Amino acid sequence: MMLVFYLISLPLTMGMVILTLRYFAGPAVPIHVLLTVGYTWFCSFSIIILVPADIWTVISLTMVGHSSKAISLFWSLTYWSTFLLTWVVVPTLQGYEDAGDFTMAERLKTSVHANLVFHLCVGSLGLVGVILFIIFRRNWSGGILGFAMACSNTFGLVTGAFLLGFGLSEIPKGIWKNADWSTRQKVLSHKVAKMAVKLDGAHQEFSNAIVVTQATSSQMTKRDPLRPYMNIIDSMLEKMLKEDSSFKPQGGRFGENDMDYDTDEKSMASLRRRLRIARDQYCRYRSEYMSFVLEALELEDTIKNYERRDATGWKFVSSFRPVRTGKLGPYLDTTEFVWRCILRKQLQKLLAVILGCMSAAILLAEATILPRGVDLSLFSILINSVGRQELVGQVIY
Structure with missing residues (x-):
């Protein structure tokens, strides 16, 4: 077993x-x-x-x-x-x-x-x-x-x-x-607005890092001892821009010490680290922003489909996805409607109730752990009721 x-x-x-x-x-x-x-x-x-x-x-x-x-x-x-x-x-x-x-x-x-x-x-x-x-x-x-x-x-x-x-x-x-x-829509609206501010700041920092990198590279001669390190940074920047062709640097600004990166190897390492961190932060915030926006659009579609269920024949119609074709298309649309508009909401509530009961059982077990002779722990009762049924016991544990 x-x-x-x-x-x-x-x-x-x-x-x-x-x-x-x-x-x-x-x-x-x-x-x-x-x-x-x-x-x-x-x-x-x-x-x-x-x-x-x-x-x-x-x-x-x-x-x-x-x-x-x-x-x-x-x-x-x-x-x-x-x-x-x-x-x-x-x-x-x-x-x-x-x-x-x-x-x-x-x-x-x-x-x-x-x-x-x-x-x-x-x-x-x-x-x-x-x-x-x-x-x-x-x-x-x-x-x-x-x-x-x-x-x-x-x-x-x-x-x-x-x-x-x-x-x-x-x-x-x-x-x-x-x-x-309705509650989820309000939460998503708040998250989208909050993430948009963070994304704008990350875009600005990435633009600043790009402008500083390009300015540092342009003022460095080919015979400069630090030029090999600058070439590595230039290659990294070129690769970044090639991987994300949609990104356009806008409003890059220089800080007080942004032109001091060409003093030694450590300063060049700092420039490389700044550029990589700025890119990673921008990509992370962009991914989170797109995830929240997509969820908000899907939720809006779900609400519209539920309100128009009689007109659409209980079929899910997406506003940003091509219409399904073929013999299985209508059945898949109906299945998606039942899942998104009816079942998922009820299953979420059921899961919340189950988890709430488990939380109450844990709190009750912790609150009565000291008194002797009183066993109000649901988990202890289940374990003792299993006896020597090994497989059932392993699942319960």
Whole structure:
């Protein structure tokens, strides 16, 4: 039965990771970044696999020996992988990709330097805390490792409690509100207007970066020692403009120090980094803006189709999509109408009610966790009612 659970949960977890990567990753993200982020998210999502198996191992009296050792090994692998990824691999890779230097060694050096400064600051604060703890508790004889583990667990529990408290109320409430078309229209109108302002600012910054880059390149002679670096930046800018031919720089302005990028290699790296960040920010805001606009148009189509359902024969008519043809066209239009105008709204409300009930059950379980003899936790009741039905137990866990 355990094998059946793994065959279900493992593809489910991998599918969540892949879908999340496809949703958030940009088109120009390097493969090593995708693999690193994918493994990081897999370690986070692996709780779906490990927690049910761990609970069943503890409850079942027959599952001992090899199974418990295997689960302990997987827990250790997940923990230390997450630890190294959180504090070493991901910050270093993030700093490396963010650096504007022209060689791998220099980009890695910049990343390591920035992360060392951060770790030294955090370590200094932690050292001060330990010293104060020893001073105010003079007979303290506990281990430093135990104290550090206690602080880490406390931080994790407090942070998790805050995030869980937000999600328990906001997720069901947000889904319920979004099911109402008029409320969703107001929200989308606000988001479109807000994102339009951000997009305009990002467009202005990208235009400024382009103008500064072109001015710096024009004033630099061919024999300038920094000319090879400028050629790399020029090639990058040419590639950017070629990939997005619709972008037209408008109103580029010079800042106070915008003509000082040609002083040394570090300043050229700063110019390259500024240009890349400006482009990425513009592309991100443009994508979000287009996503909100498209959702608003689809919602407007949904409302119009519902109001004109008798005239259209309960067929969905899109205002920005070609009319379906062929024998299956009318059936697909009817199916889309039923889904968009009737079913989706009701399913959203049903999902909000289910999630609201789960939130109430979690709060009730947490509020009654201390009193003995009283078990008001829905999840505890379900677990105890399963008995030794392993597959059903794994699904419930």
